[in-house]
Amino acid sequence: MSHWAKIRRALDRDGRVAAVTIVEALGSSPREPGARMIVHVDGSFHGTIGGGTLEWQALAEAQAGLHRGVAGWSETSYALGPDLGQCCGGRVIVGFEYFDASRLSEVADYESREAAGGFVTRSQRPAGGTGTLRRAIVAADSLAATPELPPSATLATGSDRQMTERFGAVGRTVLIFGAGHVGRALVLALAPLPFRVLWIDPRPEAFPAHVPGNVTLVRPDDPVAAVAAAAPGALVLVMTHSHALDLALVDAALRRDVFPYVGVIGSATKRARFSKRLAETGHGPEAVAAMVCPIGAGGPVSKLPAAIAASVAVELLVADETASAVSGADGAGAGPADAERPIPTRGGMVRRRA
Template identity: 50%
Template sequence: MPPTALQLRPGRAAGETLPMSVFATLRSMIEAGGRAALVSVVEVSGSSPRDVGARMAVRADGAFSGTIGGGALEWQALAEAQALLAADGGARLRRLDRSLGPDLGQCCGGRVRLTIERFDAVDLDGIAALAGVRDEAFVTLGLSEAGGRLARRLATDEEATALAPTEQRRVLPDGRVLERFGAPATAVALFGAGHVGRALALALAPLPFRLVWADARQGAFPAHVPRNVVPVAAEDPVSLLRDQPDGAIVLIMTHSHALDLAIATAALAARRFALVGVIGSATKRARFASQMRQAELESGLIDTLACPIGLPGIEGKEPAVIAASVAAQMLMVREAARARLPVFSRLAEHR
């Protein structure tokens, strides 16, 4: 039977935790079926569909969570994982080394090395300890057991410093392995729970963002929101900006242009957010810029205001289309921040 994607719970009520880590997924699989496998990309040379650190958890029946890139490579990995889980012997690890061109007929042209680790009920305590880590991103230190599978524990801060900020995996000289799991989510303050706000919250659900979603109107929020969203009934939305971390993204789409202006002005004046964006038109931007100048906001700050929000060239006004465009813009801002590259100049070229 072909493997099928394991359907995880897509949403949450306010107050629940962020999406499950791979260890929480493994724990759930083991508790339900007695065993599970972890497939990891551990080395890449040349072009490949996913980078080192991509992982998926696999059940014995072939259901899975996560991806190592799809295609023939993933299909083979799933088959190997199921075979390892079905074996009666003591094997706990398999390795795959595949050239994507000659071995698999894929066009990437690179080479990928995978590990497939089997976990059973006896491993639950160690997996549960890592599943309980509440950080969005953390580093583990692994020591090879008999057979080559890693016994992992949470790395100390000092140990984790041996892994560069952009590095996902490193084998230390003594054979121990440092691995990074997860990635820090970019903080987003989303003001307004109208049609576009709702569409955007859904569009960002599977993406590496953590949203504080503000609206003071009664009944503005849907009954259930994605796991990475915290709805806030904010009587004073501007004051919420103080609680947002440096580098956060501020998106403004309330029911009131006056409120939009107040939030945008305060956000720009703070001089610490990666993007301040307002839904609207070029006319709205011009009006806001005039009023900001009257409020003696510096022209250089006003110039960074993203209004209208979204990528240039996408003209659709349907909420889902706007949400997709804004989500793409946010990903560009996130990547630029991680690489310390200017994103605003690239966007301005197309306006």
């Protein structure tokens, strides 16, 4: 269930609910800006801002505010070491937003926008940290270009206390070609992670009856055409029933040179054969080296589909973070170290292109 759907349901049931959000994180912290919890009147909650003492303190503050009938927005700054005894050493600013029945129509509007694909808002945090937070919708698409928000981020703040938030579908697109055992395990492994998955297989009855909410099923007549249609920045996984189709997909993906990760399931022998064929068809050494094969090599040696999927999920998270760091519109946080962050493969440490 989406963020605003949970808030709306809580208002229907209890008449009050609180949303707790990490607004800023300075230094080491358990979670990043945009991490959210929804706290109910009875003390139950959804989500996490990192666990530990910080989370318990935030839960206590949100419950106290709900019982006092607090309205609007408030902020609390926590020094994780001196205030909470946590060893992280950083400081976080946590925002508490309280909703009651008077905001039901606003929440319902946000819920419908989120269900339709998401949206981006910009708001001014009140001076002094207490007051009313008024959101203005700046984009109807949650993945629309907003320079301050990298592709996988949900919140960013400016020096003028302006806050930009993304609601709805968040995350980089992952193309998974093939609905075999590993493909099915990988889809499940990616279900709770910040990715939008396009699961592609032309075979009739290839897909299971039910798939996670972040998955879109694609049954193309020509899977290679899906590579041409994919948005730049997508992560590409190739694991079909056919080695010939695998090669065609990898060839097409490398020729576009817009995907930060192109991985193909297989052995060292398959990698050698593919490398030879790709070179014969005109790919240079750098392009061939960019192919990640075998995938999931940095994890356990187990060949269980779920074990491979767990390893590949880690690779994709690393690839996403690296690509976000080096492709930010303002370049903040990017640099040579980020651009050269290694991703493990069975063939060694392959340095990804920016």
